[in-house]
Amino acid sequence: MRIPAALIEKLAKARHVAVLTGAGVSAESGVPTFRDAQTGLWANFKPEELATPHAFHRNPKLVWEWYAWRRETVGKVSPNPAHHVLAAMQSRFTRFTLITQNVDGLHQRAGSHDVIELHGNITRTKCFKEGTVITEWPDTRDVPPRCPRCGGLLRPDVVWFEESLPEQAITDAFAASRTCDLFLSVGTSTVVYPAASLPFEALEAGATVVEINPQPTPLTAQAHFVLEGAAGVVLPNLLASVNVA
Numbered sequence: 001m002r003i004p005a006a007l008i009e010k011l012a013k014a015r016h017v018a019v020l021t022g023a024g025v026s027a028e029s030g031v032p033t034f035r036d037a038q039t040g041l042w043a044n045f046k047p048e049e050l051a052t053p054h055a056f057h058r059n060p061k062l063v064w065e066w067y068a069w070r071r072e073t074v075g076k077v078s079p080n081p082a083h084h085v086l087a088a089m090q091s092r093f094t095r096f097t098l099i100t101q102n103v104d105g106l107h108q109r110a111g112s113h114d115v116i117e118l119h120g121n122i123t124r125t126k127c128f129k130e131g132t133v134i135t136e137w138p139d140t141r142d143v144p145p146r147c148p149r150c151g152g153l154l155r156p157d158v159v160w161f162e163e164s165l166p167e168q169a170i171t172d173a174f175a176a177s178r179t180c181d182l183f184l185s186v187g188t189s190t191v192v193y194p195a196a197s198l199p200f201e202a203l204e205a206g207a208t209v210v211e212i213n214p215q216p217t218p219l220t221a222q223a224h225f226v227l228e229g230a231a232g233v234v235l236p237n238l239l240a241s242v243n244v245a
Helices: 007-012 023-027 053-058 058-075 081-089 107-112 167-179 194-203 232-242
Strands: 016-021 093-101 122-126 152-157 182-186 209-215 223-229
Touching: 007 182, 007 209, 007 232, 016 058, 016 081, 058 122, 058 152, 058 182, 081 107, 081 232, 093 167, 152 182, 167 194, 182 194, 194 209, 209 232
Parallel strands: 016 093, 016 182, 182 209, 209 223
Antiparallel strands: 122 152
């Protein structure tokens, strides 16, 4: 893919680059999208029946086991070239902010740090009662296991339907979108709010906005540059073009 010279120049001069990644980036590693995960034993359930506080109250064992299956699935895949390029970009710019809607932790496994996780991380566990992240607990054979601090049920540290996004994460994401000079929207459909509003915040603030996605989205018509294709193909070409410039 040929990268526009004007974009190479913009990126080479950028001091603060912000990136939003969505399910398309993880899908290239083989991670099922949220709704595609309803296969096999879980085909008879809707995601909304397994990903709400009410569902956990009603049947915590079922919800825990579904997420255990999803964690196992994520653990079998590896970061792809898009993840690795984004990790490499952190040292390329004066400021670099990586924001993700994904919960699989693949960015961190590729070497990215200080990732703003809008929807949490499926590899972490927290107490349903206290909201505290828990890394170890006694093996009591309870399903779900119990919090060693208060005895409450443990749950995945992800944002469920009917729950608010982490306040600090969304605050930091909007701040980065409003202060960056170049914004990359990568592998996201730009339809899930409030994350979908981030590139538009960047546009309003005067940043150059670049969309990388195989299909058009609500952002396409307003983005300054649209690179149509898979993130794992486009991003390596983009970074190579900047390094050569």
